[in-house]
Amino acid sequence: MAARRRILTGDRPTGPLHIGHYVGSLSNRVQLQDAYECFFIVADVHTLTTRPEKHHLDALHDNIRQVVLDYLAVGIDPERSTIFVQSAIPETFELNTLLGMLVTVPRLERVPTVKEMAQHEHLDALPFGLLGYPVLQAADILLPRADLVPVGKDNESHLEVTREICRRFNKLYGPIFPEPGTLLGDVPSLLGTDGQAKMSKSLDNTIYLADDTATVQRRVMGMYTDPKRVRADIPGTVEGNPVFQYHDAFNPDAAEVADLKDRYRRGAVGDVEVKRKLARALNAFLEPIRERRAAYAADPERIEAIIDAGNAHMRRQAQETMAQVRAAMGLKFAAAAGALAGA
Numbered sequence: 001m002a003a004r005r006r007i008l009t010g011d012r013p014t015g016p017l018h019i020g021h022y023v024g025s026l027s028n029r030v031q032l033q034d035a036y037e038c039f040f041i042v043a044d045v046h047t048l049t050t051r052p053e054k055h056h057l058d059a060l061h062d063n064i065r066q067v068v069l070d071y072l073a074v075g076i077d078p079e080r081s082t083i084f085v086q087s088a089i090p091e092t093f094e095l096n097t098l099l100g101m102l103v104t105v106p107r108l109e110r111v112p113t114v115k116e117m118a119q120h121e122h123l124d125a126l127p128f129g130l131l132g133y134p135v136l137q138a139a140d141i142l143l144p145r146a147d148l149v150p151v152g153k154d155n156e157s158h159l160e161v162t163r164e165i166c167r168r169f170n171k172l173y174g175p176i177f178p179e180p181g182t183l184l185g186d187v188p189s190l191l192g193t194d195g196q197a198k199m200s201k202s203l204d205n206t207i208y209l210a211d212d213t214a215t216v217q218r219r220v221m222g223m224y225t226d227p228k229r230v231r232a233d234i235p236g237t238v239e240g241n242p243v244f245q246y247h248d249a250f251n252p253d254a255a256e257v258a259d260l261k262d263r264y265r266r267g268a269v270g271d272v273e274v275k276r277k278l279a280r281a282l283n284a285f286l287e288p289i290r291e292r293r294a295a296y297a298a299d300p301e302r303i304e305a306i307i308d309a310g311n312a313h314m315r316r317q318a319q320e321t322m323a324q325v326r327a328a329m330g331l332k333f334a335a336a337a338g339a340l341a342g343a
């Protein structure tokens with residue numbers, strides 16, 4: 001069998017994942033497992049670029065567990081794919097340092113998200129590590145020699161940095177790394193329950209994959225809809241209306257959705273009916289995910305074993321890559337130390 005092409009992607013563990021993550025990336029990842037050898041990184045070290053304080057670190061272990069539970073709950077299959085934790089792979093730090101020599105400060109200062117993250121966290125000067133966020137991400141991607149990286153638009157600029165560093169490395173030291181391509185999702189991101197452009201924990205406009213039936217019901221009934229419709233007999237707008245965007249994404253009954261849209265446009269349906277039907281569809285969609293999540297959550301040792309096995313598998317790939325990197329660069333002492341460590 002020809003070796004399958006490799007994918008690496010993942011998330012920073014800042015808390016449980018929501019239905020926006022599902023639509024934007026998780027459902028895609030579940031599909032990609034069939035054709036690719038997939039590595040899913042829980043990028044805990046990246047959270048330190050903006051949140052190095054101890055109380056954030058104290059929450060990290062639980063957050064990592066939540067993300068892994070969400071991965072497993074949506075159908076990422078640990079028998080076929082590798083789920084691992086970034087900080088468990090020390091080669092990441094070594095490669096990060098070496099790659100940092102191949103990119104300039106002005107280049108990194110031009111990455112728009114780096115500035116945005118600093119502003120979002122109210123940091124008035126850029127920490128060295130945050131400026132290096134895209135370099136660390138390049139190390140994540142190049143360590144398993146990934147061919148393809150599925151990400152959202154917000155990560156496109158990081159992957160450009162990865163490719164530039166990759167080309168520079170190969171030119172200076174020899175062709176070690178395949179140049180990774182970007183696999184951009186084509187689905188528009190899910191609006192927040194309040195109609196804002198994006199779901200985010202800080203805006204409190206999310207529905208989590210782990211939310212129970214009553215929470216989903218309450219969240220949906222409180223959703224933002226067309227504000228002009230103060231009465232049910234006023235014609236409403238479907239486009240850009242989060243309630244209908246969610247119906248399109250999660251309600252498999254296309255005839256019901258078409259009927260609701262039609263009556264909404266004519267002013268012949270109340271918001272309550274539209275929302276009740278959405279809550280029902282969303283709960284039906286989430287139920288098997290919740291069940292799988294609960295089954296895994298009830299077996300913490302199994303989760304630990306899955307993470308340990310994923311870390312061990314990724315570690316072997318990382319050691320192989322670093323042996324090639326040290327040899328290509330002629331870092332003899334590093335190569336000898338790596339050999340001593342069993343690489």
Ligand code: TRP
Nearest residue numbers: 008009010011012043046137140
């Ligand atoms: N930067 C990604 C985010 O926005 C997380 C991440 C870290 C990542 N390393 C990665 C994504 C490698 C894809 C590949 O949260």
